[in-house]
Amino acid sequence: MHETAIVAGLLRIVEEEASRHDVARVTRVRLQVGLLAAVEERTLTGCFAICAEGTVAEGAQLVVETVPLRCRCRACGRRMELERRVFLCPDCGAMELELFGGNELVIAALEVEPKEGGRTCPQNGPQPSDS
Numbered sequence: 001m002h003e004t005a006i007v008a009g010l011l012r013i014v015e016e017e018a019s020r021h022d023v024a025r026v027t028r029v030r031l032q033v034g035l036l037a038a039v040e041e042r043t044l045t046g047c048f049a050i051c052a053e054g055t056v057a058e059g060a061q062l063v064v065e066t067v068p069l070r071c072r073c074r075a076c077g078r079r080m081e082l083e084r085r086v087f088l089c090p091d092c093g094a095m096e097l098e099l100f101g102g103n104e105l106v107i108a109a110l111e112v113e114p115k116e117g118g119r120t121c122p123q124n125g126p127q128p129s130d131s
């Protein structure tokens with residue numbers, strides 16, 4: 001299944017990031033998905049919930065955001081951003097659009113909880129001033 005592979009790759013990145021930044025738990029993952037990535041949001045979040053069990057992202061919320069697709073009309077040259085899969089030029093009605101990207105799948109942000117006992121705010125003692 002398409003989504004399983006995506007989630008597996010996603011979790012690998014999340015775990016890498018988490019270990020690099022000394023994170024106890026990931027609470028939310030924001031994912032930006034291109035309009036053409038053909039990802040079913042509900043399948044993705046459901047799959048994520050199952051696959052994240054036992055990982056640092058267990059119980060984390062997966063937020064899927066669709067990225068507008070940049071494109072250009074081949075007929076009139078107008079540039080636009082599509083937010084739905086309706087490939088029509090709003091100006092001239094042509095269906096010949098040149099598409100830029102649309103397959104991206106990017107982690108936009110991770111919300112995390114720092115490790116307990118870890119120093120979240122390093123102590124900055126008064127600097128010795130030599131005057």
Ligand SMILES: [Zn+2]
Pocket residue numbers: 073074075076077078089090091092093094
């Ligand atoms: Zn056009």
